[in-house]
Amino acid sequence: LAKTTQPISMDSYEGQEVNITCSHNNIATNDYITWYQQFPSQGPRFIIQGYKTKVTNEVASLFIPADRKSSTLSLPRVSLSDTAVYYCLGYNQGGKLIFGQGTELSVKP
Amino acid sequence: EAGVVQSPRYKIIEKKQPVAFWCNPISGHNTLYWYLQNLGQGPELLIRYENEEAVDDSQLPKDRFSAERLKGVDSTLKIQPAELGDSAVYLCASSGDGYNEQFFGPGTRLTVL
Numbered sequence: 001l002a003k004t005t006q007p008i009s010m011d012s013y014e015g016q017e018v019n020i021t022c023s024h025n026n027i028a029t030n031d032y033i034t035w036y037q038q039f040p041s042q043g044p045r046f047i048i049q050g051y052k053t054k055v056t057n058e059v060a061s062l063f064i065p066a067d068r069k070s071s072t073l074s075l076p077r078v079s080l081s082d083t084a085v086y087y088c089l090g091y092n093q094g095g096k097l098i099f100g101q102g103t104e105l106s107v108k109p
Numbered sequence: 110e111a112g113v114v115q116s117p118r119y120k121i122i123e124k125k126q127p128v129a130f131w132c133n134p135i136s137g138h139n140t141l142y143w144y145l146q147n148l149g150q151g152p153e154l155l156i157r158y159e160n161e162e163a164v165d166d167s168q169l170p171k172d173r174f175s176a177e178r179l180k181g182v183d184s185t186l187k188i189q190p191a192e193l194g195d196s197a198v199y200l201c202a203s204s205g206d207g208y209n210e211q212f213f214g215p216g217t218r219l220t221v222l
């Protein structure tokens with residue numbers, strides 16, 4: 001599975017759009033890009049998953065360029081409750097998730 | 110629908126003592142995972158079960174850690190004896206077939222004194 005690299009921390013303000021970019025230069029052909037969110041004292045929670053181009057759900061959008069060497073998680077109009085750690089992972093049919101250090105997002109009023 | 114249930118939520122023990130964690134996955138989920146999460150780090154997979162079979166235990170320290178999933182439903186992770194470095198959060202997750210997302214429990218925070 002691909003090793004992923006993402007910023008350790010980011011700050012934002014309520015109402016702003018937040019984009020977290022993840023690098024995965026060695027992503028395998030059969031890997032999906034998956035993002036999880038983790039609040040303190042809770043287990044990670046699935047946010048979104050995609051293979052290429054753009055995926056959107058009620059929580060976020062995921063942009064994956066054609067070369068798939070990076071991806072960007074976009075959180076529209078963040079609120080204080082979006083303060084959490086966000087993990088970018090490569091995921092394949094083997095079911096093995098390899099978490100990195102994640103990006104600690106802090107949303108301020 | 111109930112999520113992944115773990116117990117206890119917190120455990121404090123002396124080093125060299127045994128400890129066990131219990132996990133009940135989401136009903137119908139055949140795949141069960143145990144992860145270890147150290148402070149400030151992402152979770153690391155310890156073991157993965159497909160039904161009652163451990164299909165990936167390559168990261169499980171088998172000298173002191175053991176796990177079982179009898180009947181392919183709930184699971185127990187045991188440490189014997191515990192060491193100071195085992196202090197961490199132990200997370201259980203479950204998933205359905207194929208590319209389905211993993212659903213995590215709240216974890217058990219272990220403190221070894």
